[in-house]
Amino acid sequence: MKIWIDITNAPHVRFFKDIIQYFKDQGEDLIITGRKFGDIHKLMNLYGHDFISVGKHGVSLIDKLKRSTERVNELADLVSSEKIDVALSKHSIELPRVSFGLGIPSLYVLDNEHAEAANKLTLPLCDRIISPRILDVWKLLSYGLDPNKLIRYNGTSETIHFKSFKYNENIFEDMGLNLPLSKTILMRPEPSLASYLDAECTQSVLTPIVDVLKAYANILVLPRFKQQAKIFEGIENVTLLEPPVDTSSIIKKSDLVIGAGGTMNRESAILQTPVISCYPGATLSVDQFYIDKNLMFRSNNVNEVVNTALSMLISNNLPKPLKFDDLFQLIVDNVYDMKK
Template sequence: MKIWFDLSNSPHVNMFYQLIKELEADGHEVIITSRPLANTIALLNQKGLTHTPIGEHYGKNIVKKIFGYPIRVYQLYRFLKNKKIDVAVSQSSFHSPVVAKLLGIPSIYTNDNEHAIGNKAGFYCATKVFIPETLAINKIAKNGISSKKIEQYPGVKEGIYLWQKGIAIQNERKNNNDTQINIYIRPEPQTAQYYNGKKNFLDDTIIALQNKYNIIILPRDKAQSEHYHQSKFSNIVVADKPIGFDEIARKCTLFIGAGGSMTRELAILGIPTISVYQDELLDVDRYIIQKNLMFHEKALTPDKVEAFLHNLNNKQPDLELMHKGEAAYKLLKNEILKLQYV
């Protein structure tokens, strides 16, 4: 079977990497398209995944996004039309289900962000819609979208690709030097359509703490990288190239995330995590917070960070979410293989 994955944002690379490698090992052919957004291209290259960049990201400008959307749909269609694809798979790629519809092939569309406007096209055109159990079906099944094609998978999206490594990473963390505090910070997704929060709101806190702790900034793009290379941030480390997730998870004492996916990834592994997300929380974030795997603090001050570190208690990973992640992974793979007969 020939399977097309559209990996159009950084989190999609980690989400589908193991699944892609397993499908290839099973004898299936995988075609990957990508988009130059955040660290997507660099991560794909880092992991050795062959891919074809198609289209561009139009930033936060809604007019550019509207006009740019059909352009990438057409570009993808033109690239794939003679490749005899059997099934399309994507996470939050608003283009993939539409292109699959034009190609006349079945598609699986997964999403856990109920606020993303681009979901509508994905939900309408996809053959199968996968959402986490934390997201109510009635939030998706409306405006003509049938509930029959919606399936809830166990746990959260991040569990789908973390269940195989969670316990191993925690065992490796036992060897960390307790005297060295590494604070990794992922800034806000400034160009995302769904994000309406503040920009650079962590600057004062970072400046106040940079001489006391080892702070590593994980910028999303060139503009953020340039911002944190200013002289006032002279004592922090700016990761100009993507750092492997496993390395971050092993060394991280505290993770501060202003976005979604990476923040949840670290949290469900039992790594101390503070979400500083400025916009309305997703249902999946509320779920993780309720489980005490993540704290949410919009107005994070240096004193609050100090207090959090003082009371730090690094919990073991929630085995329930690891087990649910394994079940969700197998469910997703089985559904992909079943679609070849649709």
């Protein structure tokens, strides 16, 4: 069986790493493509998975359109001569379009109902779509999704990130971090380059939060790109992390996570590290899933974030039992079923 997997964002590397390894172990023939964006290439090399680099990410709207169009052309040339049985992706813009055009069955993993442009370009073209149950189906239908193609599950896509996770309790020591204070906060800035968020690359909503909390805790910042890293350079008690790093162990070892994005916040909730979301866009349903379970606090008010952070740093909440559907098996089963 020949499977094509397209990876277009850094968190998707963690999402697919165990799926890729499983199909390899089963002797399946894989074609893995990944665009040049963020830390995709570094992470793929870290996990030891061979891949073909195709295209890159655009910044402005016109640039995004041109880069995506170029990438469709390149991917079409690459896969048209291959006898691919099933194509698999998570929020790839190009894979569903190429698969549809070439008559390749495609399985699409969806978890952002607010990515309007991406969803309109992809959902009507996919053969099957796997989505968290908490997502608003009516909103998805407005993008052209066929409800008969929708497969829903209890949980979020991040649950799959920890299938083979092994916690490194000595992660801070192994990284040689200088952490003079007793508490440590991991922070992740907003996805400023994403098409679904209107944000400024040279600013961050985390800046005023850092200005206060740096006196109470060591601050670890994991920026998304070099320009974003410059925002936090030279600040006392602030350490910039350079990918690739073992983010899962860092999250679990930290006393608190404050994130202006999404993936790392949800990973923190699953690992049950206290987490505050200050994502500057509309609340995502997948975030609301954990907010409803009291595993994530959300606010865009700086004073509220700071006060809640200080309270969380001294609390001793016990872990709560969590139950999710087996997303890994759901994906694997559907890939094989689509081959029939």
